[in-house]
Amino acid sequence: MEEAGAASDFIVLEFKEDVALTEKMRRRVSSLQCSAQKRQDGERLLLPHEAVYRLDFRQQDLSFRRWNVSMGGRGRFTVTGISQHWTPDLTHLMTRQLLEPVGTFWRGADDPDGAGLKWLEADMQEFGERIAELAKVRKVMYFLFAFKDGAEAAELQCSLAFSSHE
Template identity: 75%
Template structure:
């Protein structure tokens, strides 16, 4: 799951923080809302090609910690109401490295969930040009130490 060179028929999409949306965290919570927590950020993927087949995740994290990635099934708004909370995608992607693990050790993940999550992103890309994701950084993980992308191949490349 670490960074790798992509073959020429592979499209690698990098998750990019949407700072304008992330900066809305810390607002006053209204009844029924779930606002961003200080350790959370909104990221996005922009799809220039919408006919994709999931290939693999490319994730590297400096140090130790846990990064949880949750897809949002609709356009992001500053709050996640009860209705919107039900529209968070499953499965949730989680990558981690324990505190005692060497920094150069491979990140751990639940591979079946990550495969399903990648396939779900490819499926949703057929009807969207942009997808938003909620990234949560825990146990020492920091956004500045994370590189995260997902690789796809075009449906016509099979």
């Protein structure tokens, strides 16, 4: 992960919360709870501390360069890629559609003020490269963001920098 630079040859794509899809997934959980039904076998329900985010790819032929992440305060958040396309009838999220590796960023409660975020560099590099590969065949990709240990969506900025082959 590097600081955002002034390099104009990079394409920076920002993760944006898909509020409508997050809300649909929350309604699915509520519906199951109200009717005392169980989830489908293998279905992955949205947890209260999770939200669906998306990346919209304007170009397809990209090479991953870096993650740009900043978070105020302390806590941990994870980014999990999702291999499925959603359709208007809201196909249910299945656990087999979650990609590895998962990206994890954190700042501990005992870290000094102003301390940078921590992450597993090899996992984040591999994850970014997988996203670039999927971008070759996708216009949109979805992600689960989970906020834990005090991390909040309002204090997070997360984007990816790519270089273009076009």
